[in-house]
Amino acid sequence: MTMAPLDEEQFASGNLVGTAIGAITQHIRTNELGPGDRLPSEATLSKELSVSRSVVREAFRSLATMRLIDLNVGKRATVALLDHGAMSLMIEHGVHTAQININQVYDVRRTIEMRTATLAALRRTDAEARIILDHAQAMEQNFADADKVMESDLAFHLEIARASKNPIFSIIVGAFQGVSRQTWPIGWRSRASDAERYAMNRIHIELAEAIRAGDPQAASQLMARHFDESAKALIAAGIA
Amino acid sequence: MTMAPLDEEQFASGNLVGTAIGAITQHIRTNELGPGDRLPSEATLSKELSVSRSVVREAFRSLATMRLIDLNVGKRATVALLDHGAMSLMIEHGVHTAQININQVYDVRRTIEMRTATLAALRRTDAEARIILDHAQAMEQNFADADKVMESDLAFHLEIARASKNPIFSIIVGAFQGVSRQTWPIGWRSRASDAERYAMNRIHIELAEAIRAGDPQAASQLMARHFDESAKALIAAGIA
DNA sequence: CAATTCAACCTGTCGGACAGGTTTTATCAA
DNA sequence: TTGATAAAACCTGTCCGACAGGTTGAATTG
Structure with missing residues (x-):
């Protein structure tokens, strides 16, 4: 070509x-x-x-x-190897200069990650399935430490993107990590009870299991539900 | 925040x-x-x-x-105003250094643009609906001039992204225009008969009408079909 | 008070200089 | 011949000073 x-x-x-x-x-x-x-x-x-x-x-x-x-x-x-650095800067610039709002970020992430979940379920190696599940379990185990939960959450999403075997998805998901790191605590705090927080973690585990089971529909639906819940939490916090 | x-x-x-x-x-x-x-x-x-x-x-x-x-x-x-320049360079770099292949580009585009079609159907202004339809019709009218058809095609997709009212989608769609401009002729040539090419144009018109009619499901499905047909054409040309 | 002019500011490009870090070459010993 | 070592050539990071234009705002003038 x-x-x-x-x-x-x-x-x-x-x-x-x-x-x-x-x-x-x-x-x-x-x-x-x-x-x-x-x-x-x-x-x-x-x-x-x-x-x-x-x-x-x-x-x-x-x-x-x-x-x-x-x-x-x-x-x-x-x-150089492909890297999301440039796109991260661009997205953060957009957010900081009020050209992009958080809802728009969530919509893009939801759209992209429903697809990465589908593809991951279809293409993941056993090792990747294991790592994804590990991150989900780490969220439960470090339940008290919000920072650790967040890092595991981010790693969880990025690993799913990797398992999709499409580097563009990895880049896009990676590019949103910067802004996500800044909004994540808001969502966490807005989940008033431990029960709510536990429910969020539960979805991650189920999603990891759907990917390991090779069930693309379930994985995609769980990812959608995850984002819908997160959006709800953000709205409750008055972001929307 | x-x-x-x-x-x-x-x-x-x-x-x-x-x-x-x-x-x-x-x-x-x-x-x-x-x-x-x-x-x-x-x-x-x-x-x-x-x-x-x-x-x-x-x-x-x-x-x-x-x-x-x-x-x-x-x-x-x-x-500066948000612009897809940086992301374009990144994507083109990935393609040219064999870190990204065309199928991966198509998968991302399909994922993103099914969503922009949905949102455009929900949010487009009358003026935007008109412009989108104009681009689709321009494709039919300039049927003989591949270059003009291509430019209208690209403008068509970008306008749908704009109508989604999410600048991130516009950026991503815009970022793929560079590589698209290079693969588009391949798909065009691989459509052997004028009938096939006309069928492709037909989908654009129907999509534009679904967006104007405010039918998100139809718009999304038509966009999916459009990408599936395009992928088929590319495979026929031996890209995959 | 408005138009004009001018000085101050600003960016684009150039050339040269020097401190390190790296690669290649040449030298020398085994 | 081979393998280690030392020197030379190369390379990037940073700094400085200079000058050609384009821009801006303030002083001057009618």
């Missing part, structure tokens, strides 16, 4: 740094580089593009901030 | 540029800046953080590449 150069347009000419970014991404594509492969040095690119090293540096740094490449002192830049 | 500073951790200390990025995003949050609001000048930040202007510049440029801020010569940097 041949891929036409798109970025040349995205980074309009007249913008040297944009041109450099285009040249670097282009280099990755035409040479079919994969994660770990080394890129040209700043000096080399500087000469090739006839721009100052500063321009090349800003281009490299931009790509590094977006996690497309890795930078290390002394070493050459390398192509 | 109070938001704890997360980026300080993300951008480890010892990394001056990372610190600067953290300081800038922090500035946006503590001052509750919104889109269009002006940021401090490079010189000001340079003094405040006791780092060289180069470092601040690389930080600004990184945030600009991720479309969190806008840069203009002579003017101060401003907080």
Whole structure:
């Protein structure tokens, strides 16, 4: 499959740094580089593009901030593994600048995670099923420590995304972890009784079991119920 | 809702540029800046953080590449409107470095867009319903010109996302436009007869009408069918 | 009081410099 | 020949100073 150069347009000419970014991404594509492969040095690119090293540096740094490449002192830049870093920053920026609200985040998560639950039930390895269940059980065992419960909760959702075997889902779920970490305590506090909190944990266990049992419908429905309950808790706390 | 500073951790200390990025995003949050609001000048930040202007510049440029801020010569940097630019780059990077394949893109799109169709049917304004239908009709009218059909197709999907009134969905749908533009012709060519191509267009019209009629179930089902047909066409072309 | 002009500010780009960290090469000993 | 070691070449991170333009706001002028 041949891929036409798109970025040349995205980074309009007249913008040297944009041109450099285009040249670097282009280099990755035409040479079919994969994660770990080394890129040209700043000096080399500087000469090739006839721009100052500063321009090349800003281009490299931009790509590094977006996690497309890795930078290390002394070493050459390398192509990076996919990472949700860029998307996390974008989502958090949207939330903090009042362009995105929490309900919208929940709707996206619900939509995505109903699918990851379905796929996880179909594709999970035994080891993944085990890890997912472990996280759910850790939530019950650390019942008193809200922080630990939260971390297990987040890990639980991310592991389901991984088990879906689609890295885009992992990225999206990962991208929401930042904002989730900030809203999660609100939901926790709004669940007045321990009984309510226990019920929430219960759903996690059931979901983990549905995934282990390879029941996609059940997994999807449980995930939906989980988000509906969470949304209710948030509304009760006055977020909506 | 109070938001704890997360980026300080993300951008480890010892990394001056990372610190600067953290300081800038922090500035946006503590001052509750919104889109269009002006940021401090490079010189000001340079003094405040006791780092060289180069470092601040690389930080600004990184945030600009991720479309969190806008840069203009002579003017101060401003907080930017949400944009799918960063996510587009990330997705394209994943595809080009063989970390993401086309089927995975289709699965995510199908998942997301079944939801945007549902929401659009529930929330679309009359004007949006009209525009969506216009795009679908433009596909039929420019039947002979594959390029025009494609652009209308992309605009059609994006407008549905907009009508969902959730900017995150718009961003995700927009982020896939780049790769879609590259795979779309394959699907088009693999539809051997004009009858097949016409059938594809027909689904778009029906979907537009379901959205206008305010029928979320029908809209969602039609969107699902659309993606299933497209996937079939791609498989026929030997992509899967 | 409004229009104009000008000074102060700001960003984009360049070149050079130096402190470390890394890779390659050359040298030397076994 | 081989394998370890030392030196040279390379590389990134950061800083500084400079200058060309674009922008803004304040002083000046009619």
